[in-house]
Amino acid sequence: MESRTDKQKYSEFKPVLENERKELLDRLAEFGEGGTGLNYDSNFADSSQVTAERGEVDRLILELKEALALADSALKKIDDGEYGICENCHNEIAGARLEAKPSARYCIDCAGKIRQGLK
Numbered sequence: 001m002e003s004r005t006d007k008q009k010y011s012e013f014k015p016v017l018e019n020e021r022k023e024l025l026d027r028l029a030e031f032g033e034g035g036t037g038l039n040y041d042s043n044f045a046d047s048s049q050v051t052a053e054r055g056e057v058d059r060l061i062l063e064l065k066e067a068l069a070l071a072d073s074a075l076k077k078i079d080d081g082e083y084g085i086c087e088n089c090h091n092e093i094a095g096a097r098l099e100a101k102p103s104a105r106y107c108i109d110c111a112g113k114i115r116q117g118l119k
């Protein structure tokens with residue numbers, strides 16, 4: 001079993017992640033987000049309906065930013081030769097999982113545990 005991370009092996013994920021990153025930035029730009037935090041007109045805070053809609057947008061923006069951070073960190077890992085290693089158990093992440101989700105930080109086992117709050 002190959003235990004060392006092979007840079008060459010993972011370089012194919014780079015353009016995929018760069019594309020993903022670009023799409024996320026485009027979507028954030030649609031919300032007027034330059035990646036520098038949330039800005040809303042506080043005059044709208046009175047309406048509960050607007051507040052609820054704003055909550056939805058907040059959540060979506062947060063998700064986009066998290067995905068962007070993951071893509072950024074995955075790209076950095078490819079450069080550092082640390083890509084494809086689970087951040088929790090430090091085992092190799094299965095190739096099929098990386099193909100499905102190139103920005104994955106955890107192996108399938110750890111991702112499942114973390115999602116359930118077990119870690």
Ligand SMILES: [Zn+2]
Pocket residue numbers: 086087088089090091106107108109110111
């Ligand atoms: Zn793991």
